[in-house]
Amino acid sequence: MRREQTRNMAITALFIALFLLQTFVPNIGYIRILPGLPAITTAPLTVAIYALLMGPMAGAVFGLFWGILRLILAFTQPGDIVSLMLFQNVFIAVIPSVCAGLFPGLIGKLFQNKKKGIRETGYATAGAVTSLTNTVLVILLTSLAFMNDSGRLIGYMGNFAKGTPLIEALIVALGMNGLIEAIFTAIVTPIIVIPLKKVMKRIG
Template sequence: MRRKETKNLAITAIFVAIFLLQTFIPNIGYIRILPTLPAITTVPLTVAVYSLIMGPIAGTFFGIFWGIARLVQAYTQPGDIVSLMLFQNFVIAVIPSVLAGLFPGLIGKLTVKKKNRFKEVSYTAAGAITSLTNTIFVILLTSLIFMGNPAQLMGHLGNFSHGTPLIKALIIALGMNGLVEAVFTAVVTPIIVAPLNKVLARLG
């Protein structure tokens, strides 16, 4: 038991270190293409891999950690005005991150006894779901929270015609980032998780 706890602690420490590098070193975790809009993030890949390996409970806590870090980053070093307005809100910063950490862990838990080919497909699905969960819930929660005063945010999302619904503008402005993130995470997650699980199984 002690050996397992030590191994889990070491894995968590490594992933936290990777996450901190992604969060605070420019162009590693957040790759900015358009200066006025949120960056494309590789953080969901780290979250998906960790949650698949460690399970839904650990993944949820990692998601909480991501959400709090995103909140802190929005106050200390926001990269753009949209990220500042969105992620200084606790609900928008934390809830999508928590769910993004939970879902891949649940998928991993449900497929742990399946055949290897099926597992690899599930890892791909988990990677995509991690990214899409983050994007979709950021869009939905933002549209709800800014519903009373959409003009406050609309002016920073791009040149939209008067009367464009906020949720439509959010989907257009943030959706492309979300799709790129989802494809990237879906492709890379099984490449990392499959061999990593074999190594961890040998370690016991």
């Protein structure tokens, strides 16, 4: 038991260090494609891998860590005006991040005793779900938070026709980022998780 706890603490410390690098070192965790819009982030990949290795509760806590970092970044060094407006809201910063950590862990538990090919499909699904959960919840919570002040936010997201519903503008502006993140995370997650799971079994 003590050996397992030590192993888990070491893995957690490693992932926290990696996540801090992704957050604060330019072009590692946040890759900006369209000026003025939130960057594509590789953070969901790290969250998905950690949750699949450590389980849903640990994944949710790691997601909370991500959300707190998002909040801090929004106040200290926002990369664009949209990120500043969105992630200075504690609910938009934290709730999608926590759910993005919880869900892949739950999917991992669901597939853990399946055959190899099915299990690998589960890992890919967990990766995609991590990114999509984050994107969908950010869009939904933003549409609620800015329901009565949507014009100003829409103005920063691009050239949308007057009267465009906020949720439609958010889907157009943020949906492409979310789709790219989901595909990337779905492909890479099983490639990394499978060998790490084998190593964890060996060191027990």
